[in-house]
Amino acid sequence: MDLESIQNPQFLKKYTNEELEALAFDIRQFLIEKLSIRGGHIASNLGVVELTLTLHKLFNSPKDKFLWDVGHQAYVHKILTGRADQFDTLRQYKGLCGFPKRSESEHDVWEAGHSSTSLSAAMGMAIARDLKGTDEHIIPIIGDGALTGGMALEALDHIGHEQKNMIIILNDNKMSIAPNVGALNNMLGRLRTAGKYHKVKEDLEYLMKKIPAFGGRLAAAAERIKDTVKYLLVSGVFFEELGITYLGPVDGHNFEDLASHLRYAKKSKGPVLVHVLTQKGKGYKPAEADAVGSWHGAGPYKIESGAFIKPVQSAPSYSQVVGDTLTELAKKDEKIVVVSPAMVVGSKLQGFQKAFPDRLFDVGIAEQHATTLAAGLATQDMKPVVSIYSTFMQRAYDQIVHDVCRQNLDVLFTVDRSGLVGADGETHQGVFDIAFLRSIPNMSIMMGKDEKELRDMVVTALDKPRGPVSIRLPRGNGLGVSMDEAPESIPFGTWEVLRRGQDMAILSFGPLLQNALEAAKQLQTVGISARVINARFIKPMDEAMLEELAHESIPVITIEEGVLKGGFGSGVLEYFHGAGHHHMNVDCMGIPDRFIEHGAVKELLKEVGLTTDEIILRAKKLLPKTTQERALK
Ligand SMILES: Cc1ncc(C[n+]2csc(CCOP(=O)(O)OP(=O)(O)O)c2C)c(N)n1
Ligand SMILES: CC(=O)[C@@H](O)[C@H](O)COP(=O)(O)O
Numbered sequence: 001m002d003l004e005s006i007q008n009p010q011f012l013k014k015y016t017n018e019e020l021e022a023l024a025f026d027i028r029q030f031l032i033e034k035l036s037i038r039g040g041h042i043a044s045n046l047g048v049v050e051l052t053l054t055l056h057k058l059f060n061s062p063k064d065k066f067l068w069d070v071g072h073q074a075y076v077h078k079i080l081t082g083r084a085d086q087f088d089t090l091r092q093y094k095g096l097c098g099f100p101k102r103s104e105s106e107h108d109v110w111e112a113g114h115s116s117t118s119l120s121a122a123m124g125m126a127i128a129r130d131l132k133g134t135d136e137h138i139i140p141i142i143g144d145g146a147l148t149g150g151m152a153l154e155a156l157d158h159i160g161h162e163q164k165n166m167i168i169i170l171n172d173n174k175m176s177i178a179p180n181v182g183a184l185n186n187m188l189g190r191l192r193t194a195g196k197y198h199k200v201k202e203d204l205e206y207l208m209k210k211i212p213a214f215g216g217r218l219a220a221a222a223e224r225i226k227d228t229v230k231y232l233l234v235s236g237v238f239f240e241e242l243g244i245t246y247l248g249p250v251d252g253h254n255f256e257d258l259a260s261h262l263r264y265a266k267k268s269k270g271p272v273l274v275h276v277l278t279q280k281g282k283g284y285k286p287a288e289a290d291a292v293g294s295w296h297g298a299g300p301y302k303i304e305s306g307a308f309i310k311p312v313q314s315a316p317s318y319s320q321v322v323g324d325t326l327t328e329l330a331k332k333d334e335k336i337v338v339v340s341p342a343m344v345v346g347s348k349l350q351g352f353q354k355a356f357p358d359r360l361f362d363v364g365i366a367e368q369h370a371t372t373l374a375a376g377l378a379t380q381d382m383k384p385v386v387s388i389y390s391t392f393m394q395r396a397y398d399q400i401v402h403d404v405c406r407q408n409l410d411v412l413f414t415v416d417r418s419g420l421v422g423a424d425g426e427t428h429q430g431v432f433d434i435a436f437l438r439s440i441p442n443m444s445i446m447m448g449k450d451e452k453e454l455r456d457m458v459v460t461a462l463d464k465p466r467g468p469v470s471i472r473l474p475r476g477n478g479l480g481v482s483m484d485e486a487p488e489s490i491p492f493g494t495w496e497v498l499r500r501g502q503d504m505a506i507l508s509f510g511p512l513l514q515n516a517l518e519a520a521k522q523l524q525t526v527g528i529s530a531r532v533i534n535a536r537f538i539k540p541m542d543e544a545m546l547e548e549l550a551h552e553s554i555p556v557i558t559i560e561e562g563v564l565k566g567g568f569g570s571g572v573l574e575y576f577h578g579a580g581h582h583h584m585n586v587d588c589m590g591i592p593d594r595f596i597e598h599g600a601v602k603e604l605l606k607e608v609g610l611t612t613d614e615i616i617l618r619a620k621k622l623l624p625k626t627t628q629e630r631a632l633k
């Protein structure tokens with residue numbers, strides 16, 4: 001079938017199972033081909049082809065509402081709702097978003113990117129539906145990984161209590177990004193192998209009706225028998241005990257099985273959970289065989305061999321540098337313990353995990369728990385490191401404030417994917433952490449200019465008690481600087497002058513320092529001498545150096561890949577203001593007050609004006625008239 005001709009899912013209503021099989025094949029071929037060019041979340045999408053087709057056949061989107069948890073597995077839904085023709089632009093600048101997007105389609109009723117939000121949102125929609133007196137079906141689709149998130153569990157508690165009509169699809173592929181972990185996953189494992197509960201339950205209810213009613217006592221006894229049988233037949237009745245009818249397990253690649261369970265769910269009252277078993281990567285051998293999560297969010301690949309097409313990189317990724325440094329340090333310091341909320345693969349912690357399986361805790365998608373767990377470890381004189389993506393750190397804000405910083409505990413946060421991340425877009429940009437961490441008492445924040453300085457920062461943070469420390473590191477690879485020298489501690493709270501200059505000062509940190517240095521070089525050619533300062537400690541700032549600038553009265557530009565409101569530049573302004581240096585002329589460059597969509601980081605930097613050219617323009621404008629005139633000559 002020509003998938004690009006699909007306008008909406010109506011055509012599916014009349015499809016036979018054979019036709020659905022053929023369409024599932026075409027969709028898989030389409031995805032494998034399109035994603036081979038620029039990558040994307042292929043494995044999760046290949047796993048939900050039959051499920052998505054059946055949902056769109058049996059329900060009426062957009063009246064009935066599908067809420068895709070995380071949202072990374074909504075590609076098939078996008079194809080069926082008329083967006084196949086845009087797949088060449090998937091996750092590209094100004095192109096199709098990699099997650100559901102309300103502005104893209106009326107069928108995208110809920111946006112996500114972060115996990116475990118679908119059940120709460122579905123509950124909100126179900127309450128609204130009942131208050132308005134309408135009758136649509138609300139259908140959150142949540143993975144076994146996302147189910148480990150605290151929000152999902154909070155929502156289940158409420159859903160079971162309220163008893164609103166809702167069909168929860170639990171898409172269980174035994175995988176988070178890597179193999180799923182935790183006691184809930186173990187419980188699902190037992191359910192996977194148990195018999196089909198809904199059939200057993202129907203038989204039981206039939207049997208009960210046949211028992212003649214001899215008053216309340218017999219009825220009560222019959223209920224008890226039913227409960228006992230339920231316990232005997234189902235190894236875990238977690239959902240039923242919460243008041244949510246459990247149906248399944250269902251073969252998520254079998255149209256008949258899927259349809260019969262979903263039809264049953266459709267006519268059920270109250271909340272129902274349909275436990276669907278799928279295989280991540282289904283239909284593409286290299287992705288099916290993936291046991292570590294390499295095909296979760298894949299880059300471009302060769303279709304025939306399944307080999308990834310990677311640009312030749314001479315430098316290690318920043319994540320790898322942190323992972324390796326922690327492994328090295330942990331050899332000498334047995335107090336170092338690493339906590340990862342489901343991101344062992346992305347943050348390159350497999351080496352640490354292999355070397356110290358007892359000292360790495362993958363806690364599943366549980367950023368809040370990860371943070372307070374680390375706080376607990378710190379109270380017991382351990383050296384916990386929470387390896388966390390900047391964007392997911394947002395989930396743990398209260399735990400950082402209340403549990404870690406308030407008690408001034410020695411917890412190190414290695415804040416991965418800090419700054420713009422690119423193709424994942426606005427849900428994932430790591431641009432808020434400086435603003436939200438800077439305001440918390442006791443928290444220190446650093447970012448290295450290159451991979452060597454990053455390594456030195458990890459050493460610095462762990463060499464003696466420092467209170468809470470956050471070390472930011474960007475997505476991607478280092479600059480390729482030599483790592484031959486032994487790592488060393490950096491004097492806490494100090495900045496570094498990278499280039500001398502007396503007309504003005506550019507203050508920045510991390511990869512953007514390269515742009516600053518290039519700008520300074522080009523400014524020199526027009527007679528402007530710009531000092532470039534590596535403001536590697538975002539907090540505490542190097543006040544002695546700020547005082548020098550104030551004394552010299554030279555204009556200052558601050559540059560950061562973070563939001564301007566409350567960011568590093570704000571900190572510099574606050575300092576000058578607080579110290580009474582009202583004469584200081586400061587221009588802050590950073591991320592404006594809006595969400596930044598997907599695209600290559602380079603394109604996004606251009607969009608927000610964080611380029612060498614823009615720095616040069618802003619520098620020239622900031623300088624006093626006399627210096628500007630000198631530059632024009
Ligand atoms: C709050 C949060 N933490 C971490 C992630 C990173 N992440 C994205 S998908 C994923 C695994 C989700 O597993 P599951 O829900 O089972 O979906 P699957 O990929 O198996 O289809 C993780 C950990 C996230 N998106 N949101
Ligand atoms: C959907 C999600 O949250 C992750 O899969 C994320 O896309 C991973 O990002 P990285 O590719 O930066 O590890």
Ligand SMILES: [Mg+2]
Nearest residue numbers: 143144145175
């Ligand atoms: Mg999963």
